[in-house]
Amino acid sequence: MRIGVFCSGGDAPGMNACVRSVVRGATSAGHEVVGINRGYQGLVDENLFLDSLGEAKMSARSVSNIIQRGGTILRSARCQAFQTEAGMQKAVETLEKFKIDGLIAIGGNGTFRGLNELVERWDGRVIGVPGTIDNDLVGTDYTIGFSTAVQTAVDAIDKLRDTAESHERLFLVEVMGRHSGYLALYTALAAGAEVACIPETPTDIPGMVDHLHSLQQTGKKSIIVVVAEGDELGGALILQDKLQKAKCSFALRTVILGHVQRGGSPTPDDRILATRLGDFAVRSISEGATAMMAGEINHECVLSPIKDSFSKRKELPKEMIDLLDRMSK
Secondary structure, three states: EEEEEEEEOOOOOOOHHHHHHHHHHHHHOOOEEEEEEEEHHHHHHEEEEEOOOOOOOOOHHHOOOOOOOOOOOOOOOOOOOOHHHHHHHHHHHHHHHHOEEEEEEOOOOOHHHHHHHHHHOOEEEEEEEEOOOOOOOOOOOEEEEEEHHHHHHHHHHHHHHHHHHHEEEEEEEEEEEOOOOOHHHHHHHHOOEEEEEEOOOOOOOOHHHHHHHHHHHHHOEEEEEEEEEOOOOOOHHHHHHHHHHOOOOOOOEEEHHHHHOOOOOOOOOHHHHHHHHHHHHHHHHHHOOEEEEEEEEEEEEEEEEHHHHOOOOOOHHHHHHHHHHHHHH
């Protein structure tokens, strides 16, 4: 069997570990692997990974010493052409030209929407592997890259807390998450933040100001507020302005972590998850599965319909929201 693999959309720490797992899992079972550079754009452009001999083939040696590296050796891109019928047909032609029987795509929401369209136009087998720091896909407890992104944000907040404490300030720390508050909530819990502003819950400015004032009255010298970029008020800078107008008693500063959250060496949890899911995707596709996402639920590898991963909303655990509320008091 000839299996294609690519990464698409925003990069996430652990993508390299997953590519490595796909390649080694496939070759150990006697399959060939074709690496596709720059995701769907690579399919449209026929941009394939070439080995040292110039062949469009990946071997175990192609993925040596990459498990600890952030980013992706296959690169990633967003492809406007694939959103057109002509672009999708060109992608199908590339798959057929290089005799690819199955395709494993590592990515997030947009990647899986693309796979869903490809399934309608190509008769090969398709499996998605969840690689996104947002942890917003239904069908898996955690996505590849989430653990590392939380670690990166927590490291930054630990440093900011020193400055906040020294100057008796409130820091608003904006993390990624346009539609999901997972990253903000888990970062807030791990960093001991006092407040998390997330898309799933309304942000009550007067209530927040009262809460912060009560903390100050008990002798609290520093405050960390973690803000998801998709918070309904519009992010940390807008929230800072609203808190100032509401006469928040703390001096305010805003830090936007931005794309730094996507980089860095993946945590052991992300490396293990990526390795498990990459290998599971290979085994699933070789057994005939298609139009499915490979995820992990309750420490078990599971398949779920690819369409469910993005068409259903992944709810935040209410007990985690309640836990943060109790810890902040």
